[in-house]
Amino acid sequence: MPNRETQRVLICDDSITNVMILSNLLEAELNVTARAVTDPRKVIIELQQQEFDLLLLDIEMPHLNGFQVIDQVRKIYCVDELPVIILTGNMNSYTCNKALDSGANDFVHKPFDLCEVKLRSRNLLKVKQSYKLQKHLNEALEKQVESRTRDLGDATESLIHRLALAGEIRDNETGQHLVRVGKYARLLGKKLGLPAELYYMIEKAAPMHDIGKIGIPDSILLKKGVLDDEERKVMEGHTKLGAKLLGDHPSLLVQMAASIALSHHEKWDGSGYPNQLSGESIPIEGRIIAIADVFDALTTQRPYKKAWSIDDTVNFMRDKAGYFFDPQLIELFVQNIEQFLKIRKAYAD
Structure with a gap:
C-alpha cells in the first residue's frame, strides 16, 4: 500500500x-x-x-x-x-x-x-x-494474476511435455523427436508470417501430436510388420483419442495441442484421417505439424528402419505437395531446408 x-x-x-x-x-x-x-x-x-x-x-x-x-x-x-x-x-x-x-x-x-x-x-x-x-x-x-498465470502456464507446458514424452517412449521414439518437431513447426509458422504468439504456441503444443498413442495396444503400436486393415483402423484412432484426452481444457495451449493431435494426419487432397478434411479446411497447425513430423520421421533412423537421405526426403515431400501436404508450406519448407537441417543437427538424438 x-x-x-x-x-x-x-x-x-x-x-x-x-x-x-x-x-x-x-x-x-x-x-x-x-x-x-x-x-x-x-x-x-x-x-x-x-x-x-x-x-x-x-x-x-x-x-x-x-x-x-x-x-x-x-x-x-x-x-x-x-x-x-x-x-x-x-x-x-x-x-x-x-x-x-x-x-x-x-x-x-x-x-x-x-x-x-x-x-x-x-x-x-x-x-x-x-x-x-x-x-x-x-x-x-495484476502482478499477482500475472504471476499465477505464468506459474499455471509453466505447469501446463511441463505437463504437456511429460505426457508427450510418455507417449513417445511407448512408441520407441525419443524426446529429441518432440523437440525437433516443435522447432520445425515454429520455423514454418514464422516463414508463413503467422503472429509470433501463434507460432510459439504451435511449437509448445507440437509434442502432444501423438499423445493418443498412449491408448493404442502394444501389439499394434510396436508391430514390426505391415498393419492389416483392422489394425490400421485402430492405429488411426490415436488422433481422436489424443483430441479426447486434451479436449475441454480452458488452456489455449492445451486446446491447440488437441487440434494438432486431431488434424496432423489429414491430407491436403482429403485422403487423410480421421475426418478426411482437405485443403484449408485442415487447421493451419495440423498442416504445419504434418510436414514437421513426416520430415523428422523420414530422416531419423530407428531400430526398425533406416533414415532416408535428405535429398530423397525433400523430393518425396515436394512430390506430395498438393496431395499430402499444403503446397504453400512445402514451398516454404524447400526454400528454407538449410534452416531445417541446422535444427536437425542442433537437436540430434
Missing part, C-alpha cells in the same frame, strides 16, 4: 492576492504543499515536472482561459487522476455546464468563502487519494 505522502496542490490565478490567500489556507488547514502560478501557460509545465493531487484554476485569465487549460489537462489526466476546481466570479449555468463538459470536478465562487474552499478541496483530495489507492491495488492484483 502506498505511503500517505503530503499531497500537492497547484493553484493558477492571475491575481497574486488570490493565489496567496488560497496557498496559505490550504497549507495551514489541509496540511498540503501548495504551488502557485499566475500564468496559465505554466500549468502544463508544472504538471509535467511533478505530480499534483488537485488543481485550482481560474477561468478569466490572459493568454489562456481556464477552459483552454482544462482541455490541455484532460488530454493527459482523467478526472480522478487530477481533480480540478474552477474559480469563477461568474457562476451562471453556462459557465458551470461548459466547465463540467470540459472536465472540471467542482466550482468555487469568487469572492472566496474560505470554509467552502477548504471543504471542496478536502473532498477532492480524498478522491485523489482513493484513486491512488485503487490504482495501487489494481497494479498489485
Whole structure:
C-alpha cells in the first residue's frame, strides 16, 4: 500500500492576492504543499515536472482561459487522476455546464468563502487519494494474476511435455523427436508470417501430436510388420483419442495441442484421417505439424528402419505437395531446408 505522502496542490490565478490567500489556507488547514502560478501557460509545465493531487484554476485569465487549460489537462489526466476546481466570479449555468463538459470536478465562487474552499478541496483530495489507492491495488492484483498465470502456464507446458514424452517412449521414439518437431513447426509458422504468439504456441503444443498413442495396444503400436486393415483402423484412432484426452481444457495451449493431435494426419487432397478434411479446411497447425513430423520421421533412423537421405526426403515431400501436404508450406519448407537441417543437427538424438 502506498505511503500517505503530503499531497500537492497547484493553484493558477492571475491575481497574486488570490493565489496567496488560497496557498496559505490550504497549507495551514489541509496540511498540503501548495504551488502557485499566475500564468496559465505554466500549468502544463508544472504538471509535467511533478505530480499534483488537485488543481485550482481560474477561468478569466490572459493568454489562456481556464477552459483552454482544462482541455490541455484532460488530454493527459482523467478526472480522478487530477481533480480540478474552477474559480469563477461568474457562476451562471453556462459557465458551470461548459466547465463540467470540459472536465472540471467542482466550482468555487469568487469572492472566496474560505470554509467552502477548504471543504471542496478536502473532498477532492480524498478522491485523489482513493484513486491512488485503487490504482495501487489494481497494479498489485495484476502482478499477482500475472504471476499465477505464468506459474499455471509453466505447469501446463511441463505437463504437456511429460505426457508427450510418455507417449513417445511407448512408441520407441525419443524426446529429441518432440523437440525437433516443435522447432520445425515454429520455423514454418514464422516463414508463413503467422503472429509470433501463434507460432510459439504451435511449437509448445507440437509434442502432444501423438499423445493418443498412449491408448493404442502394444501389439499394434510396436508391430514390426505391415498393419492389416483392422489394425490400421485402430492405429488411426490415436488422433481422436489424443483430441479426447486434451479436449475441454480452458488452456489455449492445451486446446491447440488437441487440434494438432486431431488434424496432423489429414491430407491436403482429403485422403487423410480421421475426418478426411482437405485443403484449408485442415487447421493451419495440423498442416504445419504434418510436414514437421513426416520430415523428422523420414530422416531419423530407428531400430526398425533406416533414415532416408535428405535429398530423397525433400523430393518425396515436394512430390506430395498438393496431395499430402499444403503446397504453400512445402514451398516454404524447400526454400528454407538449410534452416531445417541446422535444427536437425542442433537437436540430434
